[in-house]
Amino acid sequence: MPYFDAASSVPLHPVARQALQASLDEGWADPARLHREGRRARLLLDAAREAAAEAVGCRPDELVFTPSGTHALHAGISGALAGRRRVGRHLVVSAVEHSAVLHHAASLRAGGGTVTEVGVGRDGAVGAEAFAAALREDTALACLQSANHEVGTLQPVAGAVAACREAGVPLLVDAAQSLAWAAVPDGWSLLTASAHKWGGPPGVGLLAVRKGVRFAPQGPAGERESGRSPGFENIPAVVAAAASLRAVRAEAAAEDARLRELVDRIRARVPELVPDVEVVGDPVRRLPHLVTFSCLYADGETLLHELDREGFSVSSGSSCTSSTLTPSHVLRAMGVLSEGNVRVSLPAGTRAADVERFLEVLPGAVARVRERLGAPVREAEDRAAGAGAGSSLTVDAVGRLCPVPVIELAKVIGDVPVGGTVTVLADDEAARLDIPAWCAMRGQEYVGEPEPGTYVVRRLV
Amino acid sequence: MPYFDAASSVPLHPVARQALQASLDEGWADPARLHREGRRARLLLDAAREAAAEAVGCRPDELVFTPSGTHALHAGISGALAGRRRVGRHLVVSAVEHSAVLHHAASLRAGGGTVTEVGVGRDGAVGAEAFAAALREDTALACLQSANHEVGTLQPVAGAVAACREAGVPLLVDAAQSLAWAAVPDGWSLLTASAHKWGGPPGVGLLAVRKGVRFAPQGPAGERESGRSPGFENIPAVVAAAASLRAVRAEAAAEDARLRELVDRIRARVPELVPDVEVVGDPVRRLPHLVTFSCLYADGETLLHELDREGFSVSSGSSCTSSTLTPSHVLRAMGVLSEGNVRVSLPAGTRAADVERFLEVLPGAVARVRERLGAPVREAEDRAAGAGAGSSLTVDAVGRLCPVPVIELAKVIGDVPVGGTVTVLADDEAARLDIPAWCAMRGQEYVGEPEPGTYVVRRLV
Incomplete structure (x- = not known):
């Protein structure tokens, strides 16, 4: 049963499973304790931190583990904002960041800070110049994702790095969608990621803060993770996360090429097979495994159920599939069609035959949904x-x-x-x-x- | 190798391990998604919530999972304080709460709120009257642990419940140390706990908030766990936590009686075997498995290492074993000796023979530490x-x-x-x-x- 929703979460990587099993026996104790079980747990935690830091491209003492990518974002943003409180309370974000970033921005606004949301083009990318232009004297922090989670478009991180360096503003890069594929090139000040996106277990996020970046952890004091992430360490999960990140990186180049071709095939064939479809996102500067399209006159939820019945698990940014009844903020920021939206994100190892079968069943699924809604056929419009x-x-x-x-x-x-x-x-x-x-x-x-x-x-x- | 530090963390319960294995395969997907993997994850999450709620004694929709007991405490306290912001910003806590509660209290104070720390007797228990007397017109919340984590003394929760009900103040009960043994009797408004204390995996805390309690989640908005705990749900861990809570409860009555006897034996024998020892905490109104004593003229860290070398893993509230170089706030609040402090907390299944062996090696271990420090022998003092x-x-x-x-x-x-x-x-x-x-x-x-x-x-x- 092909699962095409890798951008939401992927099953545990075999290496993660092995590491988790082993460290459940060795890593359950409190690493702050002096006894042998505690010391053993501490060794595992230190080794996991070194492995993760190497994959991220930072020093081990610059990286802490958090309970999720969302926690990493909140801790990173609040700590960086507080560290530069004297500079000002202005935050720059792209309009297509993860909802946790936008929620944080909203709460900053509610608390008297200011936020500039840098818009994106129809491809989903912010302009590096627009991003640079948003930086002000009182900007405490800028946030830019490495790649968009809904449409796969890569963001101009190098341009943002240069602009932030020029302006003396720290840059937080949310690497949740891209870290499995490659490290974010140097120049960022803070970086966040989430393990269950690369085949690590749920319950692990990463927050890296470069030495020299002003950072003041917020919330009540805590002793764990250098005071940057409270709560008892989840060592078995952290070990599994670090081990699987190394493993997926070892396979990344080959899988990138393979999945990129499969996605190119979907991008090319869908508009040929299904009338009135808009394939969105940058066709080239994109994540290897992700493609999103919207189908006119179709309802996302019904379309998801049709595809699910055919054995395909995909996701959607249509309003009818979200609890809030508003369309995805990413599609809205891009100004593209949101109805009948389908996001296909291929996990590593996806077979070409499954993609072909998806292309076979898609036209029928869309047609059935449209028919049920009484969608107009082209002729009627043109009369x-x-x-x-x-x-x-x-x-x-x-x-x-x-x-x-x-x-x-x-x-x-x-x-x-x-x-x-x-x-x-x-x-x-x-x-x-x-x-x-x-x-x-x-x-x-x-x-x-x-x-x-x-x-x-x-x-x- | 006997591990006597159950109050810090215990190894995974076999039931937790089984449940974790099974749900790694079934529960890795995003439960907010509509596809079959998402629905399956949602079913597991719902079932875990029902099982945990039953063990806690609340409705499933009153309970959310958090990444740790510390997260549960912070979310519970901040949400309850904000929910009663109009009443005032006064918080009542006992002086021997978990450090997360006291850290939260300190950050409330720093932000302009007020805190009353209710002191304890030499036994480690707050007086129910003193707790009641601390409640004021502007008290937004009162916090009381069900049992102390360092000395095992039970707190007068029923008295606090009555006083809080009388005063119309919500009561948060931190049940981290006791939930494995029994549900907290009814009457609390909020309850928190931590799974790795009962043989569940790390990465899971519980926060229950009774219907009708004014509660306003703080921090940036989040879609997960009714908006009360942000971040991707850790479903395999949550399933394992709920399953193991049921399992340890099924064994609780028998283990309680067995371990209680072993602890009584330690409480009686240690002062006979080791000169100049103070056994602290209430001898009767206590957790079944935990006992703490302090050894005059001994250094806690060296004593822990001596015991570790003999194969026993214990913990200590002595200043030399903490990163802050201050003695445990619990021992300080009780006004008891903090040097040479040893906490013994027996995991379920501890054998009587291991306890006997501990009693055999302890006197020699203490004597060696004292000798190394040049501690005076009794005669010298009396000359x-x-x-x-x-x-x-x-x-x-x-x-x-x-x-x-x-x-x-x-x-x-x-x-x-x-x-x-x-x-x-x-x-x-x-x-x-x-x-x-x-x-x-x-x-x-x-x-x-x-x-x-x-x-x-x-x-x-």
Whole structure:
């Protein structure tokens, strides 16, 4: 059963499993104790830290283990902000960072700090110049992911490093999605990652803070992990995390080439096989194993279930698949279609045959979802304005969820003459993203949203 | 090789190991995902939550998993304080809580809140009346451990429950040391615990918050665990933690009786076998498996190493065994001797023969440590004042660590006449605790500390 959601989490790597087994017997004691069990645990912890530091490209005393990537981000951001409190309380982030970074930014704002969110292009990448321009006199910290977790686009880390160095601002790089593939090139001030993304066990994050970076751990004092990560150390998991990071790195070059080809194949074939699809993210400057596309007139949740029934596990940034009912902030920042969104992220070892089978079943799955929603076929949209139709129409889709507002729009656009307008009333958040995206895909004009929830579209073709 | 440090951490319970193995295969995926791997992970997480809630005695939706007991304490305290921000910013804690609670209290103070630390008796228990008296109009939260982690004394939780209910103040019970033995009787508002204390894996804490308790999670927003514990869920560990809690509970009554007898034996025999020992903590209202004693004129670190060489792993609250060079805050709060401190905490399954062997080797180990330090033998202390000795003497032990200042005092007390004084100059923090404790054990008068680091003792016998 092919699992294509590696960017969420991957099964334990065999090396991680072995290391975990062994260190459950050797590493359960408190490494702060002086007895032999404690000393043994301390040795394991030290060895894991050395191995992880080597893979990250830092000194062992610059790296601490945290309970998750999210904890690493929160500890790193709060410690770096506090360390430069005198400089100011301004934080720079890209608009497509992991939600933990954006949540942290929101809480900084709520506490009186300021945040600049640097936007991204339709490819999902921030411009290095825009990032540099956001740095101010009072900027305490800048955060940039090495690669985006939803669309795979690589970020211009080297450019951000140069800009931050120039401005004297520390740069935190969230390497959660890329650390399995390679170390982040030197020049960062703080780095975070998460072990279950590379086949390590859950329960382990990494936070590296370069010597010389001003850093003041926040929250109540703690004795563990140099005071940077409280709570009893999870040594068996930490050992397994470090061992598996070395193991996946040893396989990284070969897997990178192999999966890159498979993803290229998906990127090329999906638009040929499925009508009205937008493949998003940078086609070249990207993670090797990840591709995301959106299907017009499809509902992400139903599409996921269709694919699940066919045996494929994928993920989606569509609003209907999230608990918040808003589309992914990444797709929103990119300004691309969010409906019928599918993220495919291939784990190491994915077989070409499984990718081929995915390409076989995808068109049928999308077609079934569209049919069930009563999605318009292309012909209907293109028909001439019907007799008696006025120059404007209003569609009431209030209370209807994505992708229904777009479907309703598509159904009636042919009923107004070229130059006429359709007004869509919709309270689903996704409409704000998907109606303009539909217009771009269809060559129609998106006039705007004169009032919240009222979208005006002019027929051009 | 007998491991007698169960209160720090115990090896994985066989049931935990089995559950961990099984759920590594089934529970590695993101439980927020809709695909089958995600659904399977979600089922495991839900089942673990139900099992843990049953053992705790709460509803599943009242319980979240955290990365450690320390995380549970910090999340619980900060959430409860914030939930009652309008009532006030006063926190009540006992003076012998886990260091995480006291660290949290210190950070509340630093941020402008107020804290009342309720003292304990020489047995290590807070008085229920003193605890009740500490509750004020502006008290947002009170914290009391179910049992002390260093001396085993049970705290009067039922009394604290009644007082808090009367005052309308929520009570957080830190059940880290007792949850393996029994559920905390009803009436608490928040409860915390830590899995590696009961044979679960490291990386799992529990935080239960009763319905109706005002609670506002602090820190950046998070989607996991009802917004009360951020970061990717550690499902294999959580499953193992819940399974092993059920398993240890099934064995608890029998083990309680067995270990209680072994501890009674240690409590009775140690003072008979080793001269100048103080066994601390309540002899009856205590955890079944834990006993602590302090040995005059011995250095805790060396004593631990001696016992380690004999094959026994124990822990110590002496200052020389901690990274901070201050004696355990628990022993300090109790006002008992801290030098040569040994905590014995027996894991389930400890054999009586191992306890007997411990009692055999202990006297020799203590004697060797004392000899190496040049500790006075009893006779020397009792000798009459030497010729030419004045009515007062000063001993300079500045720069010397515990137990040297006490040893130097003991060496010269016989050199002053009854009614004369010895002044000890010492900058080791432990002296503040151990010089008065020595006086109490020896029937001498502790006059006081007229200036910091200057201790005056009057010879009475």
